[in-house]
Amino acid sequence: MSVGLLCLILIALAATGYVMGRRRALSSAAGDIRILHSLPSFYGRITALMAGVPAFLLVAVWVVAQPIYIEHRAFALIDPADIPEGSSPQLVIADVHRLADGLDMLAAAGSDTAALVRDPVALKAALNGAGVALGNDPKPSTIVAAEATRAMATRARLVLTGLALVLAGVGMFVALRRIKPEYRARNATESFAMWLLVGSSLIAVLTTVGIVASLLSETVHFFELYPAWDFFFSTVWSPKFGGGSSLGIWPLVWGTLYVSAISLVVAVPIGLMSAIYLAEYASRRTRSWVKPAIEILAGIPTIVYGLFALITVGPLLRDWIAQPMGWGNSSSSVMTAGLVMGIMVIPFVSSLSDDIINAVPQSLRDGSLGLGATPSETVRQVVLPAALPGIVGAILLAASRAIGETMIVVMGAGAAAKLSLNPFEAMTTVTVKIVSQLTGDTEFNSPETLVAFALGLTLFTFTLCLNILALVIVRKYREQYE
Amino acid sequence: MSSLFTQDKKTTARNAAEKRFRAYGVVAITLALLALVWLLISIFGAGLPAFRQTFLTFPVTLDVAVLDKQGHALPAEMAKVTTIGYGKVLASSLAAEIAAQGIDTGGMTAKDLADMISEESAATLRNKVLGNPALLGQTISFTALANGRIDGFFKGRVTMESAKLDKNTSPEKLVLAGKLRDAGILSIRFNTGFLTMPDASDKRPEAAGLGVAIIGSLYMMFVVLVLALPIGVAASVYLEEFAPKNRWTDLIEVNIANLAAVPSIVYGILGLAIFINFAGLPQSAPIVGGLVLTLMTLPRIIIPTRAALKAVPPSIRDAALGIGASKLQTVTHHVLPLAMPGILTGTIIGLAQALGETAPLLLIGMVAFVRDFPGAPPSGLFDPASALPVQIYNWTQRSDPGFVERASGAIIVLLVFLIAMNTVAIILRRKYERRW
Numbered sequence: 001m002s003v004g005l006l007c008l009i010l011i012a013l014a015a016t017g018y019v020m021g022r023r024r025a026l027s028s029a030a031g032d033i034r035i036l037h038s039l040p041s042f043y044g045r046i047t048a049l050m051a052g053v054p055a056f057l058l059v060a061v062w063v064v065a066q067p068i069y070i071e072h073r074a075f076a077l078i079d080p081a082d083i084p085e086g087s088s089p090q091l092v093i094a095d096v097h098r099l100a101d102g103l104d105m106l107a108a109a110g111s112d113t114a115a116l117v118r119d120p121v122a123l124k125a126a127l128n129g130a131g132v133a134l135g136n137d138p139k140p141s142t143i144v145a146a147e148a149t150r151a152m153a154t155r156a157r158l159v160l161t162g163l164a165l166v167l168a169g170v171g172m173f174v175a176l177r178r179i180k181p182e183y184r185a186r187n188a189t190e191s192f193a194m195w196l197l198v199g200s201s202l203i204a205v206l207t208t209v210g211i212v213a214s215l216l217s218e219t220v221h222f223f224e225l226y227p228a229w230d231f232f233f234s235t236v237w238s239p240k241f242g243g244g245s246s247l248g249i250w251p252l253v254w255g256t257l258y259v260s261a262i263s264l265v266v267a268v269p270i271g272l273m274s275a276i277y278l279a280e281y282a283s284r285r286t287r288s289w290v291k292p293a294i295e296i297l298a299g300i301p302t303i304v305y306g307l308f309a310l311i312t313v314g315p316l317l318r319d320w321i322a323q324p325m326g327w328g329n330s331s332s333s334v335m336t337a338g339l340v341m342g343i344m345v346i347p348f349v350s351s352l353s354d355d356i357i358n359a360v361p362q363s364l365r366d367g368s369l370g371l372g373a374t375p376s377e378t379v380r381q382v383v384l385p386a387a388l389p390g391i392v393g394a395i396l397l398a399a400s401r402a403i404g405e406t407m408i409v410v411m412g413a414g415a416a417a418k419l420s421l422n423p424f425e426a427m428t429t430v431t432v433k434i435v436s437q438l439t440g441d442t443e444f445n446s447p448e449t450l451v452a453f454a455l456g457l458t459l460f461t462f463t464l465c466l467n468i469l470a471l472v473i474v475r476k477y478r479e480q481y482e
Numbered sequence: 483m484s485s486l487f488t489q490d491k492k493t494t495a496r497n498a499a500e501k502r503f504r505a506y507g508v509v510a511i512t513l514a515l516l517a518l519v520w521l522l523i524s525i526f527g528a529g530l531p532a533f534r535q536t537f538l539t540f541p542v543t544l545d546v547a548v549l550d551k552q553g554h555a556l557p558a559e560m561a562k563v564t565t566i567g568y569g570k571v572l573a574s575s576l577a578a579e580i581a582a583q584g585i586d587t588g589g590m591t592a593k594d595l596a597d598m599i600s601e602e603s604a605a606t607l608r609n610k611v612l613g614n615p616a617l618l619g620q621t622i623s624f625t626a627l628a629n630g631r632i633d634g635f636f637k638g639r640v641t642m643e644s645a646k647l648d649k650n651t652s653p654e655k656l657v658l659a660g661k662l663r664d665a666g667i668l669s670i671r672f673n674t675g676f677l678t679m680p681d682a683s684d685k686r687p688e689a690a691g692l693g694v695a696i697i698g699s700l701y702m703m704f705v706v707l708v709l710a711l712p713i714g715v716a717a718s719v720y721l722e723e724f725a726p727k728n729r730w731t732d733l734i735e736v737n738i739a740n741l742a743a744v745p746s747i748v749y750g751i752l753g754l755a756i757f758i759n760f761a762g763l764p765q766s767a768p769i770v771g772g773l774v775l776t777l778m779t780l781p782r783i784i785i786p787t788r789a790a791l792k793a794v795p796p797s798i799r800d801a802a803l804g805i806g807a808s809k810l811q812t813v814t815h816h817v818l819p820l821a822m823p824g825i826l827t828g829t830i831i832g833l834a835q836a837l838g839e840t841a842p843l844l845l846i847g848m849v850a851f852v853r854d855f856p857g858a859p860p861s862g863l864f865d866p867a868s869a870l871p872v873q874i875y876n877w878t879q880r881s882d883p884g885f886v887e888r889a890s891g892a893i894i895v896l897l898v899f900l901i902a903m904n905t906v907a908i909i910l911r912r913k914y915e916r917r918w
Contacts, residue, residue: 004860068762116561116803135758190810197724200716204784207777211748214755270510277507294514299904301838303871304525304893311886312524343517348516374496376503395742404745406841411878431841438754438845456751460744467743471736 003063006161010059010168014052018171021047024179039187041361043179045189050175053192062160067178068184070156074149079141079441084357100153101140101145160229197412215460218444218453226447231257231454237417237428239437239448246449249458251417256428259413260402262423268395272280278350279357280379291354298347302407305316309412322424332413335423337412341402348398356390357383396470400463406431430455491608520614523839531637532891536628536675537690538599538662540579543621544611545571555615557635566610569579569596569604572626583665588654597657600627602682602689628668630688630884632774634660636670639883676891681868681876682747687884690877692892694852697838698768698867699899703860705772706779706836706891710828713776714783718825721784722791723813734788742752744783749778750842758846764849768856769863782832783825791817823914830907834900848872 023046030037076098082092106126107113109319120138138146164442179185204215223231226247234248250389274294278287314331317339322328360383414426415436435454444450489497548567552559560707573596580587580595587595603626611617627633654885662668679691715737725731745843753774757763763770794817802812818825843849848869856865867875870892877889 029762064569064761071762076672111891186808190808192808193810194720194724197716199735200713201720201725203713203777204717204741204780205734207741207752207780208737211752214752214760215748218755219589258624270513273510274514278674281507290511290515293518294511297514297518299900300521301835301840301871301896301900303838303840304521304897306840307874307878307893308521308524311864312520343514343521346514346517374500377496378501379503400743404747405876406745406747410841411875431745434747435841435844437750439849441845444759446740453590453751453755456748460748463743463745464740467740470749471739480657 002157004359005465006059006164007056010052010055010164013055013168014048014170015164017047017051017175018044020172020176021045021179021246023178023388025185028179029181033120035181037184039181042185042189043183046185046192047172047179049189049192050233051474054171058164058167059160062113066153066156066160069153070149071209073152075126075402077141077148079139079147082139082141085452087451093238094144095138096145098137099127099142100149103146130358132144135438186368187390191225192359195313201208207236211460217456218450222447222454225450231451235305235419239451245448247447249430249455251419251453252428252430253458254419255334255409255413256403256429256431257415258334258423258427259409259429262334262338262342262400263345263402264395265346267295267341267349267398270342271346271398272353272391274346275350275353275357276379276384279374280383283389283404290352294356294403295347296349298351300344302405305340305344306411309336309408312411313340317424321463326428327422330358330412330424330426332426333424334414337409338410341405344408348401349394352394352474353387353391356387356394356474359390360386387477389473393470393474393477396473398465402464403466404431404463408433410435431461434459465473491730525888525897526888528887529890529892529894531639532671532676532894533673534637535675536633536636536659536666536670537625537669537825538576538628539623539625540576540667541621542572542575542624543578544618544889546619549611550615550618555618556614557612560612560615560618563608565601565604565608568608568649569599569601572596572599572604572607572624573625579667580716583667585658585661585665585807587658590654594652594655598629598632598659600629600686600688602686603627625691627688628659630686630882632668633688634884636663637887639887646803648714669688670823676888676896680855681851682853683851683874684880684882687880687888689880690885690888692895694855694868694891695868695873696895697856698771698848698852699870701768701856701863701867702772702775703833704839704859705769705863706775706833707829709772709776709781710752710779710832713824714780714829714832715787717732718784718787718791719813719818721790722819724809738781738784742785745841746778746839747841747845750776750845752777753842753846760823762859764864764866766850766852766868767864767868768867768869770846771843771848771869774861775839778839778842779832782835783829784829786831787821787825790828793824794820803819820916823916825909827907827911828905834903836901837899838871838896840875843872844875849876850875868880870899 020171022040025036025040026033033040071093075093078092078096101119103113106116111126115127120140120143123138123143167319179348194220231247233250234246236246236248236249237251239245239247241384257382272288278291282290310332310422314333314336317336318329318331322330322333322335326446364386368382369375373381409429413429413432415432416426417428418425419431420427434455435450437449437455485690486849546553549563550560551563554587573592577587577592578600598754603624607624624644629651631640631645631648635645635651638649640651640656643657645651645653661669663670675689676691676695677696679689681691682689702713721734723730725734731750735799745825753770756771757773758765763773783821786915799812800817802816803809807815848867849872850866850868852868854866854868856862874889874892874896877885
């Protein structure tokens with residue numbers, strides 16, 4: 001029985017449970033619902049939940065676990081000699097899956113699979129006819145594994161169907177047995193719902209745990225293959241797929257900080273002055289359209305900025321500044337990426353600063369203006385000092401955004417790991433290298449791939465510290481005036 | 483000598499400083515807005531031509547002797563004729579049409595003429611004939627894509643000078659293309675294929691379309707919506723309405739605030755490590771992309787949802803509790819419906835951000851070249867597909883300049899989706915938001 005059909009049956013069972021529970025509650029109260037603790041529908045709901053939820057949980061866990069288990073068992077059946085030279089076990093396993101699916105298709109089309117399995121040549125021909133392409137010719141052991149996969153899958157389906165139906169039946173039976181007028185069905189359904197709510201909010205925690213765990217475990221794996229000292233203190237980055245590469249993080253960190261610094265040099269004055277103007281000078285009408293217009297910049301996907309850097313800003317800087325001055329002739333450069341990223345970061349600085357400047361109490365301004373200061377003197381000498389911690393927080397958030405940004409630097413900064421001061425040279429960043437080491441064919445046993453996890457962990461730690469620092473500063477500041 | 487009517491030096495200086503300060507503000511805002519305008523003009527300028535395409539329309543004689551040597555009209559036998567055979571049929575038909583119209587080709591060979599037609603069109607013709615063998619031997623009117631260089635010539639990307647240096651085309655071909663246009667064989671029309679066709683290989687920018695990418699992105703958005711909305715709302719309801727104020731809930735709250743600021747590429751690493759390596763889900767499948775984007779979008783939905791729940795005044799809750807509703811009934815019957823506009827707005831904006839996200843998708847293998855449309859959901863969610871932003875990135879990495887136009891055009895499509903989603907969010911907010 002397919003999982004979809006099983007789910008439909010379980011839904012039907014739960015619906016039946018609802019009707020039966022409701023009816024049983026009504027009959028137990030002899031039709032007088034005033035005797036019941038809860039409304040009749042709650043008795044129906046708890047029966048439906050007891051029938052459906054455990055069975056559905058079982059199906060969900062089973063669906064995730066079954067392929068992993070079967071693959072493990074099938075892999076044990078494959079003769080190591082049947083893994084072709086230059087191929088990987090993953091590819092062979094993929095072939096086993098395709099073979100098994102193909103055999104299922106052939107069986108469904110009415111072919112005699114038992115005969116085909118004994119004859120690899122005919123099998124391959126039949127599969128080709130059915131539109132299934134195999135990576136390698138089927139070997140005896142892969143065919144055995146595929147057959148075992150099919151048999152195990154069929155058996156597992158049967159067991160799952162049986163178990164799920166029994167579980168649903170037992171749940172329904174227990175729930176129906178409990179129904180009496182004094183049974184607190186509303187509280188029972190609500191505690192069910194409460195578990196659901198708690199579980200949902202735990203997903204956020206699990207995500208963090210997942211991020212940290214996956215980064216840490218692979219990083220540890222990386223440091224087993226590559227000395228940590230060289231990673232943290234070498235100034236050469238030259239990965240060679242084949243061994244003997246040097247993976248020093250410093251050129252990448254330098255590129256990252258250089259690009260981020262340029263972006264902040266662009267974004268902070270523009271963002272801050274815009275925020276001051278909008279908060280202190282602009283009329284309501286100007287504010288109502290300028291603020292959203294600037295915030296559009298934050299809503300534009302980074303790939304758009306990346307393309308902008310690639311086709312417009314990069315060539316422009318190269319043709320008009322870098323080449324005439326003899327500073328370089330690469331269109332992807334630290335300057336390109338920094339400028340474009342600066343544009344992207346403007347709204348992060350301006351929106352948050354705007355909020356913070358607005359949170360400065362009016363009485364401070366009134367006092368300053370009353371003493372005869374001009375509005376700009378008020379801003380510079382009273383409002384800005386009062387808002388400074390918050391503005392620093394905003395800038396830190398913008399910096400963390402710039403450091404973690406990927407697409408703009410992938411498309412605008414280049415790929416050469418260099419330690420150079422010339423902003424018109426192509427350099428690379430941590431995020432660019434994470435992308436380039438992890439895209440394409442990834443084998444998770446070479447330091448050249450695993451280094452991406454160490455880079456990811458560095459990035460994660462760094463941005464996390466910046467964010468926490470910024471949040472603490474902003475929060476402290478908010479409390480000051482509340 | 484200062485009075486109210488004549489300003490002394492210091493006052494003049496202070497007033498000038500005031501004016502300068504204001505001017506800095508105006509300049510800053512102007513710069514920010516100019517940057518936005520520059521960005522949009524640059525993208526739209528480069529991308530709008532992608533929506534127009536050069537086509538060649540001419541009668542094609544489907545020669546039985548070439549396309550079906552056995553003459554049985556059996557698809558299995560006809561499939562032996564590859565696209566090269568169909569390319570020849572197209573070229574000879576075009577040559578015949580040119581001769582019939584009396585256009586001077588300037589001594590071009592049949593191969594030169596074949597080069598003017600996109601290789602993709604031969605494949606299209608082949609599929610058409612294999613799908614309907616009755617067409618064999620007939621003369622049909624066929625619309626073929628022109629080669630990318632010819633297309634580029636009419637869009638100003640290819641000039642006579644650049645064609646001299648280009649081994650894929652020549653000035654003679656461009657001259658002939660101009661004549662064909664005058665004769666009505668060649669025309670430039672709206673390019674529906676850009677939105678419906680799959681990606682094409684490196685040499686055929688004229689045939690590359692966004693079909694697979696749009697479907698892949700839709701599938702992912704579906705996964706994100708189905709998972710992130712209920713989970714996000716449930717988590718917000720718990721944190722806002724039920725959670726006791728203790729260290730655990732504090733931890734969860736700080737956690738969510740930080741997750742919203744984690745660089746997106748870290749989510750890509752998470753997806754690669756957990757969903758692909760550990761759980762064994764297939765690479766470049768929309769389901770994996772959807773799961774990764776769900777994790778990324780969750781905090782971005784939870785934060786506005788909590789704000790929306792907080793905005794519902796306590797008096798509503800007190801009234802409901804006062805007439806005997808349980809806490810959960812209070813929330814589901816009263817608080818949630820009142821907070822719904824805010825929740826939906828936040829969700830749509832979160833979805834829009836997820837739609838434009840590229841970096842995590844690169845890591846889970848969505849950059850792969852995918853030509854086949856994924857199947858219908860749910861099983862189609864596990865088929866390889868592309869996604870809009872990744873397709874854009876993919877095109878920028880190709881050498882043919884025709885792909886820059888395609889990438890910019892794809893960005894316009896992406897921006898149209900984003901604008902539509904944000905407009906819906908704004909309308910929802912304007913129409914249903916209540917101030918208490």
